[in-house]
Amino acid sequence: MSSAATPRVVLLDIEGTTAPVSFVHKVLFPYARTHLARVMAEHSADPVVQQAVADIAKVAPGVPPLEQLERWMDEDAKVAPLKALQGLVWAEGYKRGALVARLYPDVVPELECWYRAGIELAVYSSGSEPAQKLIYGHTEQGDVTPLFSRFFDLRVGGKKEAASYSALVQEAGWQPHDVLFLSDVTAELDAAAQAGLRVCQIVRPEDGTVAGTEHAVAGNLIEAAHIFGLPVVGQA
């Protein structure tokens, strides 16, 4: 459903929307793959590791956890045990300065503009909530986590399921039509639109994103702001 009213909430995907696909696939994912076995061994008593190993045993009984994790990484599977463990590995990488998050140049200025205007900002990513806080806590522009009021991950469900968007708006106490969801993936936008959210595809030339035909399309957050009547950085 569309509405002329300005969205009160902007819900943002990460990969392909605020961060380049190349940063996630060529920096974050390889870092996690390289250090996963060691970090799991060094943190074997950590509840994150124990829960992930227990979850893997439920879905892949008899398969060694690292073998299953390798399979999931090969498939880019959006599954909670892998995402929780990747977050643990990245925590170490950010802490020792090996990782610094790259966001698209329009992202921080435009999010700050929306934040200052009283628009509520939230994240919905397949990356775990701790991983989301890490990426936004260690950007080239510094810690931008205070811009966001909420961080939703796979605990509300998969991003291609309409029920996940219904669950997250209910948890936050939002009306679906007050929320604008920005993502590069049309199947995610289809699901969000089915749940009554307003949606816009972010089509980043650097990522080679292909524009869909069903939803509004913007090349960056500033173009999305123009389309949906949100404040635009640098304009009074």
Ligand SMILES: CSCCC(=O)C(=O)COP(=O)(O)O
């Ligand atoms: C928290 S940054 C890494 C994101 C991630 O692990 C991923 O799989 C990408 O998910 P998104 O939903 O942001 O496209």
Ligand SMILES: [Mg+2]
């Ligand atoms: Mg994405």
